[in-house]
Amino acid sequence: xxxxxxxxxxxxxxxxxxxxxxxxxxxxxxxxxxxxxxxxxxxxxxxxxxxxxxxxxxxxxxxxxxxxxxxxxxxxxxxxxxxxxxxxxxxxxxxxxxxxxxxxxxxxxxxxxxxxxxxxxxxxxxxxxxxxxxxxxxxxxxxxxxxxxxxxxxxxxxxxxxxxxxxxxxxxxxxxxxxxxxxxxxxxxxxxxxxxxxxxxxxxxxxxxxxxxxxxxxxxxxxxxxxxxxxxxxxxxxxxxxxxxxxxxxxxxxxxxxxxxxxxxxxxxxxxxxxxxxxxxxxxxxxxxxxxxxxxxxxxxxxxxxxxxxxxxxxxxxxxxxxxxxxxxxxxxxxxxxxxxxxxxxxxxxxxxxxxxxxxxxxxxxxxxxxxxxxxxxxxxxxxxxxxxxxxxxxxxxxxxxxxxxxxxxxxxxxxxxxxxxxxxxxxxxxxxxxxxxxxxxxxxxxxxxxxxxxxxxxxxxxxxxxxxxxxxxxxxxxxxxxxxxxxxxxxxxxxxxxxxxxxxxxxxxxxxxxxxxxxxxxxxxxxxxxxxxxxxxxxxxxxxxxxxxxxxxxxxxxxxxxxxxxxxxxxxxxxxxxxxxxxxxxxxxxxxxxxxxxxxxxxxxxxxxxxxxxxxxxxxxxxxxxxxxxxxxxxxxxxxxxxxxxxxxxxxxxxxxxxxxxxxxxxxxxxxxxxxxxxxxxxxxxxxxxxxxxxxxxxxxxxxxxxxxxxxxxxxxxxxxxxxxxxxx
DNA sequence: AGCACGCCGACT
DNA sequence: GTCGGCGTGCTC
Numbered sequence: 186x187x188x189x190x191x192x193x194x195x196x197x198x199x200x201x202x203x204x205x206x207x208x209x210x211x212x213x214x215x216x217x218x219x220x221x222x223x224x225x226x227x228x229x230x231x232x233x234x235x236x237x238x239x240x241x242x243x244x245x246x247x248x249x250x251x252x253x254x255x256x257x258x259x260x261x262x263x264x265x266x267x268x269x270x271x272x273x274x275x276x277x278x279x280x281x282x283x284x285x286x287x288x289x290x291x292x293x294x295x296x297x298x299x300x301x302x303x304x305x306x307x308x309x310x311x312x313x314x315x316x317x318x319x320x321x322x323x324x325x326x327x328x329x330x331x332x333x334x335x336x337x338x339x340x341x342x343x344x345x346x347x348x349x350x351x352x353x354x355x356x357x358x359x360x361x362x363x364x365x366x367x368x369x370x371x372x373x374x375x376x377x378x379x380x381x382x383x384x385x386x387x388x389x390x391x392x393x394x395x396x397x398x399x400x401x402x403x404x405x406x407x408x409x410x411x412x413x414x415x416x417x418x419x420x421x422x423x424x425x426x427x428x429x430x431x432x433x434x435x436x437x438x439x440x441x442x443x444x445x446x447x448x449x450x451x452x453x454x455x456x457x458x459x460x461x462x463x464x465x466x467x468x469x470x471x472x473x474x475x476x477x478x479x480x481x482x483x484x485x486x487x488x489x490x491x492x493x494x495x496x497x498x499x500x501x502x503x504x505x506x507x508x509x510x511x512x513x514x515x516x517x518x519x520x521x522x523x524x525x526x527x528x529x530x531x532x533x534x535x536x537x538x539x540x541x542x543x544x545x546x547x548x549x550x551x552x553x554x555x556x557x558x559x560x561x562x563x564x565x566x567x568x569x570x571x572x573x574x575x576x577x578x579x580x581x582x583x584x585x586x587x588x589x590x591x592x593x594x595x596x597x598x599x600x601x602x603x604x605x606x607x608x609x610x611x612x613x614x615x616x617x618x619x620x621x622x623x624x625x626x627x628x629x630x631x632x633x634x635x636x637x638x639x640x641x642x643x644x645x646x647x648x649x650x651x652x653x654x655x656x657x658x659x660x661x662x663x664x665x666x667x668x669x670x671x672x673x674x675x676x677x678x679x680x681x682x683x684x685x686x687x688x689x690x691x692x693x694x695x696x697x698x699x700x701x702x703x704x705x706x707x708x709x710x711x712x713x714x715x716x717x718x719x720x721x722x723x724x725x726x727x728x729x730x731x732x733x734x735x736x737x738x739x740x741x742x743x744x745x746x747x748x749x750x751x752x753x754x755x756x757x758x759x760x761x762x763x764x765x766x767x768x769x770x771x772x773x774x775x776x777x778x779x780x781x782x783x784x785x786x787x788x789x790x791x792x793x794x795x796x797x798x799x800x801x802x803x804x805x806x807x808x809x810x811x812x813x814x815x816x817x818x819x820x821x822x823x824x825x826x827x828x829x830x831x832x833x834x835x836x837x838x839x840x841x842x843x844x845x846x847x848x849x850x851x852x853x854x855x856x857x858x859x860x861x862x863x864x865x866x867x868x869x870x871x872x873x874x875x876x877x878x879x880x881x882x883x884x885x886x887x888x889x890x891x892x893x894x895x896x897x898x899x900x901x902x903x904x905x906x907x908x909x910x911x912x913x914x915x
Numbered sequence: 916a917g918c919a920c921g922c923c924g925a926c927t
Numbered sequence: 928g929t930c931g932g933c934g935t936g937c938t939c
Contacts, residue, residue, distance in 0.1 A: 195939080199916060205939040225918065225938045242939050280916090902916090902935080918937090926930080 193250065194235035195220060198283035202271075202896070205231070205279075206240045209250045216261065219254035219290070230291060232282055234264055258286060258476075263493050266527050273526075273885075275822075275892045275908045276516045284516050285491035287472050289465040302339040303367035304353060306332050310361040328352040332362055339367065376449035378416065385410050388560045389417045392536060398529050402505070402550035403538040405562030406572065406797070407768025411538040415501050416450050418536060422499040423454060423481050429494045432484045433520055435507035436461070437706070447482060459485035459492060487512060487520035490527065498533050500524050505537035505546055506761055508913055517909045521546075525555075540768060541761035541799060544806055545817045573739070573767055573777030575795045577786035588679070592740050592780055593686055600690055600719055604737040604775060608679060608722045609766045611743050611759060619646060621661035622668035634865040639671040641678075651867040679742065680722050687720070695723035734775075739766050741781040748788060752914065753815055760790050760802050767794070814877070816911075820884040822876045823912040824895075825861075827869035828904040837900045838872040844894055845876065849887040853878040869905070884910075 193214065194204035207222050214220075218233050228251060240247060259267070259282075271281035283291070315329045324346045331337055331345050342349035356362045381389070392401055405411050419430050434443070447456050457471035457480040474480040476493040483492055487510050502510075502521050510520040521537065528535035537546060550559035578589050596606045618636040619628035628637040630648035637646035639657070647654050660667045671678070683692050695709055712718050713733050721736075747759035767779045783791060793802035811818050824841070828834035838858040846855050856875040864871060878884035892908065895901065 192939095197938090199938075201916090201938075203939090207939060222939080227917070227938095240939080246939060248939065899935085916938105920935085920937105922932100922934085924930105924932085927928105 192237045192240045192247070193220065193233045194237065195222060195231040195250075196234050196279040196282040197222075197224060197229050197231040198280055199224075199229075200277050200280060202277040202893075203279075204234055206242045206247060207250045208247050209253070211250070211253055214253050215257055217257040217259045217264065219256065219258060221251040221253075223248050223251065231279065232258060232286070234282070256290075258290070259493055260495065262530060263491070266523070266530060267491075269526055269530075270516070270518055270523055272889075274516060274518055274910050275888060281516050285488065287465065287469045289469040301367040302364045304332050304337045304339070304362050304364050306336075307361055307363055310356075314361065324348060325352045325355060329356060329361065332356070374449055375452050376446065378450065379410075379413060381413065381417065382410070382564075384562050384564070385414055385417075388414055388562065389421075391558075391560060392418060392534065393421055395534055397534070398532045398556070399534050400525060400528070400550075400555065400557045401534065401536045401560060402542055402546055402557060403536060403560050403562065404542055404547070404550070404799075405538065405540060406564070407540045407765065409540070409562035409564065411503070411540075411562070412446070415503065415536070415538065416447075418499065418501070419451070419482065423451070426481075427478055427496050428481060428498055429475070429478065429496045430482050430499045430501065431489065431492065431494060431497055431524075432482065432501045432503065433489055433510070433524060434484065434486065434503045436486050436509040441707070444484065447484065451482065454481040455479055456482040456484065459483065459489045461486065487518075490518075490520040490523045497527075497531060500528050500533065500535040502535070502537045503539075505539040506541055506543040508758075511911075511913045513909075513913075517907070517912075519911060519913075522911065541764045544757055544803060544810070547803055548807060548817050571776065572797050573779050575767060575779040575781065575791075575797075577781045577783050577791050577795070579786050580782050580784055588682055588686075588740075588742070589782060592782070595738050595740070595778065595780055596683075596687065596690075596720060599738050600687065602737075603716065603735075605713065605716065605718065605733065605735045606720045606738040606740060607733070607736050607766065607769055608683070608720060608740045608742065609762075610679060610722065610724055611741070611747060611762065619657065619669055619671055621664065621666055622670060623666040624661060624664040626661050626663040628662075632865070632868040634863055641671065641681075650863060683720055683722070690719040691717060692720045692722065693718045695721060733769055736769055737775045737777050739769055739777070739779045741766065741779065744781055744783050745785065748785065748790065753810070753813075754913070756790060757806055760794065760806075763790075763794055764797075764799065767797075819877045819879060820881045821878075821910075821912060822884060822888055823909040824874040824876070824906065825871065825909065826858075826874075826904050826906045827866070827871045829868055829870065830903075831870040833900055833903050834870045834872055837898060837904050837906070838874060840898060840900075841891070841895050842874050845874075845887065845891050848891065849876075849878075852883040853887045 187208070187210075189212070190208045190210050191214070193207045193209050195207055197205055205222070205224070207220070209220070214233060214236065216233055216236060219230060220233050221228055221230050233253070267282050267285070268278065271278040274281070310329065310333055312333070315326050315333070318326055318329070327346055328349050329352070342353070346352070353362070357364070388403060403411055403414060415432065422428055422430050444456065444458055455474065457474050459468060459471055463471070471480070472492060475483045476495070478495045483489060483494060485492060502524055505521055512518050524535060542550070549555055550557040553559070578591050580589060599606050619639050620626070628646050629635070630637055630651065630653055632653060633648055633650045635648060635650050637648055637653070637655070640647055644657050645654055646657055657669075659669070661669060680692055680694050683690070693709060693712065695706070713721065713735070716735055741763060744759060744763065747755040750756070763781070781791060785791070789805055790802060793799070793805075810816065824838075826834055826838045828837070842855065842858050849855065854877045856877065858872045858874050861871050861873050876884065876888065878887060888908070895906065
């Protein structure tokens with residue numbers, strides 16, 4: 186090793202589970218900085234993870250780094266977390282690290298958001314001076330007058346005249362104006378915190394007793410005032426100006442209202458948000474505010490769990506049960522579980538809240554596993570709002586797709602009272618498909634083994650898996666018959682039936698087809714709050730914690746298909762969703778009612794729901810899971826393999842399956858290989874292999890050597906494969 | 916992953 | 928003859 190040279194261990198975005206060694210003579214280089222390096226015959230950007238004077242690699246193979254960036258991206262505690270995450274989820278270290286860095290830095294490490302300037306008149310700028318400007322320089326006068334009148338934002342310059350920036354330059358040369366960085370004034374209407382009830386106070390007091398690592402589950406019915414509890418805990422944690430708190434929330438919940446609510450509660454604290462609707466540069470800006478410790482409160486969706494925060498001392502996870510905390514592509518992490526690891530590493534408390542906790546968390550909490558503490562809120566925070574009455578409506582196979590008379594009457598009653606109705610359709614696996622009346626042919630997707638969904642008003646068929654979009658044929662592909670009709674209930678069809686029954690009512694629909702942007706969702710909430718909508722028809726999106734104060738009726742159609750789903754989590758999800766949508770009713774002063782159409786009104790799920798008894802149904806599910814050895818009584822991983830070539834996929838999955846079956850006779854059970862519900866997706870033939878172990882340690886001790894073995898398989902580069910630890914959709 | 920190398924078949 | 932298809936192997 187040359188004198189003055191160091192060895193850097195660098196994380197690169199390549200699917201090889203190791204760090205790469207490079208030489209550098211940069212004396213100031215620090216762990217966590219970005220470096221550009223030659224890799225093969227391309228140049229890559231990577232993160233310096235270790236600095237050493239040793240290398241296992243032949244000296245003549247070691248290359249020199251090209252350059253390094255000043256900014257330190259991750260400190261050692263973040264790197265420790267990322268090492269752990271890479272191991273836990275069996276994802277290559279370099280890809281794990283690189284995938285959680287804001288994309289903007291990767292593309293252009295030196296990009297900072299351009300600060301907008303604000304131009305101000307200096308004391309010597311006066312009408313007199315302006316009048317003495319040369320007569321011909323009308324534009325200069327115009328700009329000067331504007332600034333004299335009031336401070337001028339850079340973005341407003343063009344409104345005055347086209348060459349305003351030249352005029353500004355001139356005025357600055359004449360020393361008549363000054364400029365400073367423009368800071369958007371945020372309306373900070375201080376929100377006076379509501380008086381807390383006894384149970385809220387009790388919860389807060391208990392949590393505040395501990396300063397060190399402790400996971401808490403706050404289990405409170407909808408509208409029991411969980412957010413106010415978070416606020417109070419945050420207030421306590423932010424006693425110093427440099428203290429930081431991380432709040433993680435589900436994807437759909439992050440609205441400007443929430444941000445405003447936090448800002449109102451903490452008017453003198455810096456709050457930043459991190460979610461997918463931000464532009465890259467905004468995201469980077471906010472991320473940097475968190476990293477340099479300026480931001481006191483970081484509110485983010487799942488990726489937010491990887492935000493560097495030097496003075497983090499509390500993590501809050503709202504709606505802990507929400508599936509959007511699990512990333513399903515690339516590094517398949519669960520933000521809640523990563524947050525647990527992070528809190529443990531930092532020895533700080535972590536608070537999870539939900540009205541319908543995930544079975545896993547609930548089970549851990551009530552049994553104090555992993556140090557978990559369980560806290561329950563029994564009643565709603567606002568006294569006048571009581572829980573809605575829940576009723577089932579018996580339907581049979583023939584009538585289950587129709588809207589029953591009781592529902593129609595209920596809706597009419599609300600319309601008369603100027604109250605609102607929400608119609609919830611559990612669309613999972615249920616959409617209108619195109620069927621041939623004479624031979625029974627069904628329109629399938631060409632690339633996936635799924636059915637095409639009918640979109641009537643556009644007269645098109647769409648595949649909800651790959652996005653394929655084709656015109657509806659007027660005749661059957663198989664027999665040529667023209668008797669094609671849509672079968673099943675979709676939100677559109679329900680909307681049509683409702684229009685027929687209530688021609689005067691204002692009906693809106695919320696689902697994946699109507700709601701691709703944040704704006705439409707926000708508009709919808711606005712319209713609901715202005716009572717511009719009478720009936721809102723929608724899917725799972727409706728069950729995500731939004732307040733609709735004028736909704737007094739919630740109707741659930743199509744609830745049953747989850748009861749006999751092959752997915753063992755389907756009934757947990759349905760129960761949770763129904764409890765959540767039920768919580769949408771009667772949030773204000775109006776008493777709420779929930780009507781559920783079902784073929785099985787006596788099913789335990791509906792009985793528990795009617796009694797608002799989460800524990801009752803959860804205990805039943807826990808017993809089922811226990812007897813079947815499912816999560817949380819086992820620890821699981823799912824190997825997914827896909828290839829355009831069926832034979833290659835088959836060969837690969839059967840090979841690796843036989844490897845693990847041989848090596849894990851004692852520690853784990855292996856199921857499969859099997860074809861998933863969607864055998865073919867986007868033209869790829871798919872296979873799954875499911876691994877189940879009685880303990881976390883056993884699962885990992887089986888998988889770790891196996892994954893290295895998989896990476897040696899001759900077909901590894903001919904198939905797409907990945908491992909999902911703690912999978913959610915199996 | 917992304918790229919080069921190398922081995923085959925099918926073209927001006 | 929060589930162009931390009933894909934299978935294989937490697938990257939500090």
